[in-house]
Amino acid sequence: MSSSERMSSPPPPKQYGVTKPISMAGPTEADMQRNRELEKFLVEAGLYESKEEDEKREQVLGRIRQIAKDWVKELTRLRGYSDQMVEDANALIFTFGSYRLGVHGPGADIDALCVGPSYVSREEDFFFILHNILAEMEEVTELQPVLDAHVPVMKFKFDGLSIDLLYASISRLVVRE
8 A cells, every 4th residue: 555545545433432322313202202201200209309499409509618618718817828818718519419410309418529728638627627617507407427438428417408518628729719
């Protein structure tokens, strides 16, 4: 094969995965009808959360986000960092699991990860200081740190909603939005 023949042949198409998809066809009208019937059944069976419950979850997550931010700012101040560092100090809350995927039912817990700066530790700061802050709040009940779990977690109810909160620090002094 000459070099001109090799240059003229197109590259093979890029394939993702091990095998090709079984079908690229979209849903049929019958599929769409079955989907509507399934949705109706799930609603009638009470497997979807009400709009009010959904709004309450968002409010609780908003409160937890603010508590985490205030906690990190206070730790930053107590550790003697500059006023600018205190102002920039931040923690982020990310949801995951069934709630994040939108497949949770009424009463399901919220799995959340708190991400903080490098100088905030899980052992002392999260499981001791943040734990004590939460323990003082009347909205928080059934507060239980689980330090010996494969993934250490703080479990609690906030305003009646079950929360599983994990902590991870990143190797940065400031966690940006």
